[in-house]
Amino acid sequence: MSISFLLLIIAVIGVAGYLFGSWRANALAGGKLSSLHSRPGYYGSFVAIWSILPALVVILVWIIASPIYISSTVRGGFPEEVKATSQAEQNLAYNMIGAISRGLNTLSAQEREAMFQDSATARTVLAAKGVPLAADPAPYMLTSADDLNRMTQASSTFLSILVIIAALAGAFLSYRAIAPKFRARNRVEGVMLVSLIAASSIAILTTVGIVASMATEAIHFFNMVPAWEFFFGTTWDPRFAAAGATASAGQFGLIPLLAGTLYIGFVAMLVAVPVGLFAAIYMSEYASRTVRSIAKPLLEVLAGIPTIVYGFFALITVGPFLRDISAQLNGLVTGNYASFIQAQSVLTAGIVMGIMLIPYVSSLSDDIITAVPRALRDGSLGLGATRSETIKRVIMPAALPGVVGALLMTASRAIGETMIVVLAAGVAARMQLNPFEPMTTVTVKIVNQLTGDLEFTSPQTLVAFALGITLFAITLCLNIYALYIVRKYREQYE
Amino acid sequence: MSQVSTSPSMAAVGASAKPERRDIGLRGRYAAERRFRFYGMAAIAFGLLFLFLLLFSVVSKGYTAFQQTMITIPVEFSQQIIDKNNERATNPQKLVTANYPVVARNALAKVLGVSEDDRAGLKAVNGMISDSVRVQLRNLVTADPSIIGTTQKVTFLAHGDLDSAFKGQIDLSVPETNRKVSDKQVGWMNQLAESGALSKHFNTGLFTNGASSRPEAAGVGVALIGSLYMMLIVLVLSLPIGVAASIYLEEFAPKNRFTDLIEVNINNLAAVPSIVYGLLGLAVFINFAGFPRSAALVGGLVLTLMTLPTIIIATRAALKAVPPSIRAAALGLGASKMQTVFHHVLPLAMPGILTGTIIGLAHALGETAPLLLIGMVAFVADVPATPMDPATALPVQIYMWANEAERAFVERTSGAIIVLLIFLILMNVGAILLRRRFERRW
Amino acid sequence: MNMMSEAAVEKALDRQMNDISYKMIGKDVSVYYGEKRALYDVNLNVRENTVTALIGPSGCGKSTFLRTLNRMNDTIDGCRVTGRITLDSDDIYDPNIDVVELRARVGMVFQKPNPFPKSIYENVAYGPRIHGLAKAKADMDAIVEQSLQKAGLWNEVKDRLHEGGTGLSGGQQQRLCIARAVAVSPEVILMDEPCSALDPIATAKVEELIHELRTNFTIVIVTHSMQQAARVSQRTAMFHLGNLVEENDTDKMFTNPDDQRTQDYIMGRFG
Structure with missing residues (x-):
């Protein structure tokens, strides 16, 4: 029985449990609902919960446990010489057995018989069924695959029986528990509360998942490449992820990527900070209500545009524009119409990213500036200060910590931004200071290393996780610090 | 500064307790005020300008994608080309592997009056038709094999380069060798357009097709x-x-x-x-x-x-x-x-x-x-x-x-x-x- | 100081007898917040070197009137003022009048002490600095010291001028705000319930200060407390529901008012 069919059965038992539970509660009340502790629906829900929940737990445990059990049993059945090989090779063999077992299910009895007679034909036979194999399978693999199929089959049957028993037992026991004094509502609400808590712990689980998964893969990477070579290396040249290549085949220096990330982020902030700040100041201090109600949402449209669109804009419009204008400039000055700005460059990516960041800077600082109490504003204006004097000498100094926090959050966004730099910054990992030349970033390299064929055993793939955890750590620190500053700032004026 | 003229009233009140009318640098301060205001407006204008540029750039480049150049001509489903030996009853694979692009090419060549012996001409004609015509005609034939031997009016996609040319996106002043459509093809294109055989249609393929390496057949x-x-x-x-x-x-x-x-x-x-x-x-x-x-x-x-x-x-x-x-x-x-x-x-x-x-x-x-x-x-x-x-x-x-x-x-x-x-x-x-x-x- | 103040009182009384000198004259002043009307044709004159108290129940428009006197209402969206208010002979709502200069002449102290998050020195120096009133550092030091002295705060803060102004007690903060207003040497000082956030001892100090400031400045004070109005002011104006009910000498107002409503209010029948 497939899992989805099982789920359907559980659902049916649950609905039936609800109906029977409500009926029984009604019957017990005998027309006098006030004799019940809870409304009948709660008794029904109680039965439904006890029919569904245990069965779901059984399924969940089974889904996690049974593949592990089956896999270890099948591996235990490997011939000794296979067991002696490396873990990676055993994994390879097991994957192949998995493929064969899928193929076996598509074969007719005669085809099966023929294949078991001559394992050399297996590859062609299975390929004809749409199951390509990487190599000719060894004879033991066919038997293992057969075992695998049998165990999977048995496991599925066993699971079905277990689940249905669990559901029915739960329904029966909870049905028996129904009595007028039974506090069904409290029980049901208890379960609801637990599920609410479970939902909110997903946030924690996500963080744990991020850290744990990236740390594990990154540790694999650092087993192959020394950490200091990664963190302090100045050359990025991972070569190809060729099977069997040794770790020394590539160089994984983080420094040039980090340099590019910071440089592009710096250019972006150079664009976004003055524009965003002045826009925020104008909106909160000068603009009439009409101007504000038009310009503010329009600027926020910039924040709603997907970054891939910015990337395309940089690639197709801004990059070529900068290249052509530099050629014209160069021509006017030296007579040589050669462009000195590359289409993909730090400048292109930085400017476009800066435009993307304008609304972040402006709306975050707008919030901060409006949080400055009106009394301070009035105090300054009442002394005869002009608006700009009030802003420059009273409001901005008062808002400074909050604004710094806002800028740190924006900076963390600049560092983590991917699509704009993927399309507009270039892929050359270089250390240089010319903003007209392409540089690359941590995020670009994560994408580069992970698109295409993946091998979770090669440093070329795993380095992406080391890059990822570096990126995560940097942005996390920036964000926590920024949140801390902003929180303190807000408390000051509350 | 008009207030200065009112100072006599001050004298009447007696200046002992009050300060003199002072110069508090209003001119310079208001200049600074205006500058500051201007920076604010410039910042907003800058942001909005880029929003406009971005949208303009995307829309001006993209609105043409909603139209697609199509060619509608009578196509002869020639038995000669599709199933020369009349073996489709025994070998269904025949109809799948038949050389349909030639069917379309010949049809177009006939409309344009290109001789069957003019190899260069035929190649140019072929370059006007999207490769997707193979699948389209194959589907027509496998759905209803009886159309073999008849002539049907079929609307199919023009080649992506011709589509670009028809939409005016290719600079025809560039030397012929440096662009993707030849002068001959442009001439034919205009000829077909005048006769109504070639025209722009709403591009439904953009919304229904999947990935394709040929731009004219690619969709989202x-x-x-x-x-x-x-x-x-x-x-x-x-x-x-x-x-x-x-x-x-x-x-x-x-x-x-x-x-x-x-x-x-x-x-x-x-x-x-x-x-x-x-x-x-x-x-x-x-x-x-x-x-x-x-x-x-x-x-x-x-x-x-x-x-x-x-x-x-x-x-x-x-x-x-x-x-x-x-x-x-x-x-x-x-x-x-x-x-x-x-x-x-x-x-x-x-x-x-x-x-x-x-x-x-x-x-x-x-x-x-x-x-x-x-x-x-x-x-x-x-x-x-x-x-x-x-x-x-x-x-x-x-x-x-x-x-x-x-x-x-x-x-x-x-x-x-x-x-x-x-x-x-x-x-x-x-x-x-x-x-x-x-x-x-x- | 005492001598001077008595001389000034005499001078003021003198004027009152002969020709009364009005510092500010409000004629038919109405204020609207959007559609809502907050003040109805108020005619109120402010006498020079006098403390004028504005009293009345909450929401009666007294603060609104105060804020029209230095156009602080301009900072509120949708607020509109009609009628005519003059400072000496200048119509302060004339388009040619500069609001910055007006506010340099008509200073303001607010209900809640609102020192800037800067040092005590910088708080006081702020006004003179933006208006360019001190050429050299020594001039500025002098202005700061004099202002703090006038506000009766000098002895308490002279050793910590460069510490934050927000670290002072509530009463000290309010006197700092008064010093800040005084430092600009305005002609009129408006005070919007300056003691409402202060404890009785701090209130007494501020009241004393107001009393002394009268020699140099014309003062208009909004207050919730009738006792305070009686203690600090020479003239009192009573507002009710956006109307000016009565304006009179403070003594007369609290002993024998002309208007029944004033009497009721003073007797505490409404408030």
Whole structure:
């Protein structure tokens, strides 16, 4: 029985449990609902919960446990010489057995018989069924695959029986528990509360998942490449992820990527900070209500545009524009119409990213500036200060910590931004200071290393996780610090 | 400065207790004021200018993608070419492998009056027809083999280069050898256009086709389905989980270190770079849990995790906005805390929650980076039947097309961006309307 | 100081007898917040070197009237003022009048002490600095010291001039705000319930200060407390529901008012 069919059965038992539970509660009340502790629906829900929940737990445990059990049993059945090989090779063999077992299910009895007679034909036979194999399978693999199929089959049957028993037992026991004094509502609400808590712990689980998964893969990477070579290396040249290549085949220096990330982020902030700040100041201090109600949402449209669109804009419009204008400039000055700005460059990516960041800077600082109490504003204006004097000498100094926090959050966004730099910054990992030349970033390299064929055993793939955890750590620190500053700032004026 | 003239009145009052009328540098200060104001306006103008430039750049490059140049001519389904030896009854493979492009080429050559012996001419004619004609004619014939031997009027796609030329996107002043359409082809194009055989049609293929290496036959249909699957998964998972989490944190959670931790956590998760979620998805869902790569399911799960913090933050704000008096009223009537929340607080907060959810979904719809890592950069030509099948997403399709070198793909990319932006605008307008319609001021 | 103040009182009384000198004249002043009308054709004159108290129940428009006197209402969206207000002979709502210069001449002290998050010195120096009143550092030091002395704060803060102004007690903060207003050497000082956030001892100090400031400045004070109005002011104006009910000498107002409503209010029948 497939899992989805099982789920359907559980659902049916649950609905039936609800109906029977409500009926029984009604019957017990005998027309006098006030004799019940809870409304009948709660008794029904109680039965439904006890029919569904245990069965779901059984399924969940089974889904996690049974593949592990089956896999270890099948591996235990490997011939000794296979067991002696490396873990990676055993994994390879097991994957192949998995493929064969899928193929076996598509074969007719005669085809099966023929294949078991001559394992050399297996590859062609299975390929004809749409199951390509990487190599000719060894004879033991066919038997293992057969075992695998049998165990999977048995496991599925066993699971079905277990689940249905669990559901029915739960329904029966909870049905028996129904009595007028039974506090069904409290029980049901208890379960609801637990599920609410479970939902909110997903946030924690996500963080744990991020850290744990990236740390594990990154540790694999650092087993192959020394950490200091990664963190302090100045050359990025991972070569190809060729099977069997040794770790020394590539160089994984983080420094040039980090340099590019910071440089592009710096250019972006150079664009976004003055524009965003002045826009925020104008909106909160000068603009009439009409101007504000038009310009503010329009600027926020910039924040709603997907970054891939910015990337395309940089690639197709801004990059070529900068290249052509530099050629014209160069021509006017030296007579040589050669462009000195590359289409993909730090400048292109930085400017476009800066435009993307304008609304972040402006709306975050707008919030901060409006949080400055009106009394301070009035105090300054009442002394005869002009608006700009009030802003420059009273409001901005008062808002400074909050604004710094806002800028740190924006900076963390600049560092983590991917699509704009993927399309507009270039892929050359270089250390240089010319903003007209392409540089690359941590995020670009994560994408580069992970698109295409993946091998979770090669440093070329795993380095992406080391890059990822570096990126995560940097942005996390920036964000926590920024949140801390902003929180303190807000408390000051509350 | 007109006040200076009024100073006699000051003298009458007696200057002993009062300061003299002073020069407080008004001229310079107002100049500074104007400059400051100007900077502010310039900043807003700068932002809006780029917004306009971006939209203009996309729309001006992309609006033509919604039209497609098609050729409508009588095509003779010649037995000679399709099934010379009349063996289709015995060998059904024959109709599948037949040389259909030649059928179309001959038909066009006939219309243009190119002789069957003029090899160079025939090659040029062939260059005007999209390769997709092979599939189109094959489908016509396999659906109804009886049309073999007859002549039917067929509308098929013009080649991408001809499409560009017909839309005026190719500079014809460039020397012939340096451009993709020859003068001869342009002449024929004009000739066909005058006779009405060649014209622009609304490009339905853009919305229905899947990936194709030929720009004229490429569409976002498959990507739309992939995005739709993912949005459904995100909605189905993140709305209940997000609302449940917010209810707990806002209404039930005691103030202690654990809830503080969750609080800080959620704020941080909202700021984690999206690409990190891609790495999480790759490591956990694909490598550890063994889900298939490129599947909409994995994409949906990753986007769910990414959207959750946004929804939780919006939902908590909406719950917070419900005044405590409502809770007190319900509790005072003997409702349990759970009943109070689900019967009174939650319905009142619903508009705010839905607005936040729609905005979260809109963000998820435009997200690209995490999807690249879980293998959605895939050439998917067939519509995925289930969320477990390989799929791609609208923004990823845009990314892939943006990397294509051909001129005609720029138009496609911009067209796809317009489609994406229209979806985003609709969602945001929906959110705004929802807020306007149901917003409550306490 | 005492001598001077008595001389000034005499001078003021003298004027009152002969020709009364009005510092500010309000004629038919009405204020609207959007559609809502907050003041109805108020005619109120402010005498020079006199403390004028504005009293009345909450929401009666007394603060609104005060804020029209230095156009602080301009900072509120949708606020509109009609009628005519003059400072000496200048119509302060004349388009040619500069609001910055007006506010340099008509200073303001607010209900809640609102020192800037800067040092005590910088708080006081702020006004003179923006208006360019001190050429050299020594001039500025002198202005700061004099202002703090006038506000009776000098002895308490002279050793910590460069510490934050927000670290002072509430009463000290309010006197700092008065010093800040005084430092600009305005002609009129408006005070919007300056003691409402202060404890009785701090209130007494501020009241004493107001009393002394009268020699150099014309003062208009909004107050919620009738006792305070009686203690500090020479003239009192009573507002009710946006109308000016009565304006009179303070003594007369509190002993034998002309208007029944004033009497009721003073007797505490409404408030």
